[in-house]
Amino acid sequence: MTVTVRDLVPEVRADVEGFARVRHLALPFFLVTPDSLAYDLAHARPEAHYRPLVAEEDGEVIGTAQVGLVHDSPEPGLGYVNVYVHPGRTRRGAGSLLVHAAERHLADRGATKLFAWVLDEPGNLAFAERHGYRGSRSAHFLRLDLTGDLPPLQPLPPGVELRTGADFAADPRPLFELDSETMSDEPSDIAYEFTDYEAWLAETWYNPLFSPELTSVAVADGRPAAFSMARTDGGTRYGTVMTGTARAFRGRGxxxxxxxDSLHRARAAGFTEAFTGNDTGNGPMIAINKWFGYEICATEVRYVRELG
Structure with missing residues (x-):
């Protein structure tokens, strides 16, 4: 039984389904579907040199890698390598083959520093360190059972109204501007510049996972002041990928x-699980999520490798 590594072929349904299956088994708290994978590849920016890889054994996808350059950072030469292997198919060499193929791809395209998210488990951390990566910051995955109780809906402060993302369908730019401002303040070891509205539309607004109907927006003084951006997997799983407030409106809840509001509407729509993620240094957001009843279900560590 030989393990081989090759490019994902998005037109081959077995490829995207195998990729999605491995990602779900290895990282069940992260929403991904075959359609979202194919969409991401079809709409990747050329300068990102995005290249999803699969490790295959006897015709079965047993490992995956998402590989590319961090094209929206002002710092040149940054790349990312996120490798996940089927939990029942480890110790076959798939992970190492994926890492080596990814590093060659990125080095050939000028990458000098690589970032990788690694689940905080002894075997995974040791694997990263054996391949020359060193630990950096970390982040939590959190889960909430939507079949249980939620905090009651609160009365709106004077001058504040709640809308959905769908209310901005004719002109989503105000949500782009809010997303850009809040994302730039997120704790991270990579600096990002979110200035490309057309790229945001392709990567966020039109993404098949995005749910404008379950995205909630607090509007104050006639402009979006805070929001919680929602995604769903088309089944029973719902996630918030960004919750934040514009700087001028912070401290008002x-x-x-x-x-x-988004959680209540997700439950009413039949979703039974809610997922989100927080940098471990983002104490205020972790406190808010624990207030809702979220529990930490896993932790990832960001690993970094400098290429010579």
Whole structure:
């Protein structure tokens, strides 16, 4: 039984389904579907040199890698390598083959520093360190059972109204501007510049996982002041990928208000699980999520490797 590594072929349904299956088994708290994978590849920016890889054994996809350059950072030469192997198919060499293929691809395209998210488990951390990566910051995955109780909906402060993302379908730019501002303040070891509206439309607004109907927006003084952006997998799983408040409106509880509204509407729509993620240094957001009843279900560590 020989393990081989090759490019994902998005037109081959077995490829995207195998990729999605491995990602779900290895990282069940992260929403991904075959359609979202194919969409991401079809709409990747050329300068990202995005290259999803699969490790295959006897015709079965047993490992995956998402590989590319961090094209929206002002710092040149940054790349990412996120490798996941089927939990029942480890110790076959798939992970190492994927890492080596990914590093060659990125080095050939000028990458000098690589970032990789690694689940905080002894075997995974040892694997990363054997391949020359060193630990950096970390982040939590959190899960909430939507079949249980939620905090009651709160009365709106004067001058504040709640809308959905769908209310901005004719002109999503105000949500782009809010997303850009809040994302730039997120704790990270990579600096990002979110200035390309057309790229945001392709990567976020039109992504098949994005749910404008379950995205809640708190509007104050006539502009979006806070929001909770939602994604769903088309089944029973719902996730918030960004919850934040514009700088001028912070300290008023508007992000909590928007997220609570989104959670209630997700439950009413039949979703049974809610997922989100937080940098471990983002104490305020972790506290808000624990107030809702989220529990930490896993932790990932960001690993970094400098290429010579």
């Amino acid at each position: 508007l992000a909590k208000l928007a997220k609570n």
